[in-house]
Amino acid sequence: MLYREGMVEDAAPRISIGTIAMEAADPPALAGFWGALLHREAQVGDGAAFLPGNRPGEPGLLIQPLTGPRPERQISHPDLFVPDGSRTAEASRAVDLGATFRWEVLDEYPGVRWSTLADPEGNLFCIAEHEGH
Numbered sequence: 001m002l003y004r005e006g007m008v009e010d011a012a013p014r015i016s017i018g019t020i021a022m023e024a025a026d027p028p029a030l031a032g033f034w035g036a037l038l039h040r041e042a043q044v045g046d047g048a049a050f051l052p053g054n055r056p057g058e059p060g061l062l063i064q065p066l067t068g069p070r071p072e073r074q075i076s077h078p079d080l081f082v083p084d085g086s087r088t089a090e091a092s093r094a095v096d097l098g099a100t101f102r103w104e105v106l107d108e109y110p111g112v113r114w115s116t117l118a119d120p121e122g123n124l125f126c127i128a129e130h131e132g133h
Contacts, residue, residue, distance in 0.1 A: 019050075019060040020078060023070075024121050027063040033120050034061055036097050038080075070122070077124040079114070087129040091115040094127065 024030040031042035031049030038061070040051040051061040082090045095101055099117040102124065106113045111131035118124050 016057070017059045019062050021062040021064060022123055023066045024063050024123075025066055026121075027065055030119065030121055031063050033098050034063070037094055037099075074124050077126065079126045079128050081133075082127055082129050084129045084131055084133055087113060087115060087127055091117060091127050099125075 027047060027049045028042070028044045031044060031051060034040070035042045035051055038051065038054070040054060040061075042049045042051050047065050049063045051063075053060050080090075091101065094117050098120040100122075102116045102118055104113070104115050112128065114126045114128035116124060116126050
């Protein structure tokens with residue numbers, strides 16, 4: 001949907017998210033965690049790793065070497081969606097793979113629940129379920 005001069009028009013998207021990039025002290029090792037979590041095969045080279053999307057249009061994940069000290073506060077993080085009723089099991093699987101459980105939000109928004117975790121290098125991510133999906 002495009003918004004132009006108060007009008008809404010249907011149009012093919014011209015821009016989309018192709019890759020999400022993050023930094024890591026050990027990109028190949030962190031790619032092992034993310035590859036196992038997302039069921040993706042990592043492509044490693046030149047100290048970085050790329051995990052392509054599993055389906056057409058699904059963003060890839062690029063893990064690059066740290067370029068400086070890790071900031072105290074992470075200003076963005078990926079939200080991973082899972083089928084309704086599977087969040088707890090997927091969060092447990094993430095912990096088994098090396099993630100650290102941080103907190104849960106179960107009632108902030110009606111029908112939406114998420115678990116916040118940190119990957120093995122401390123990068124936050126959420127595993128979320130939406131009631132009925």
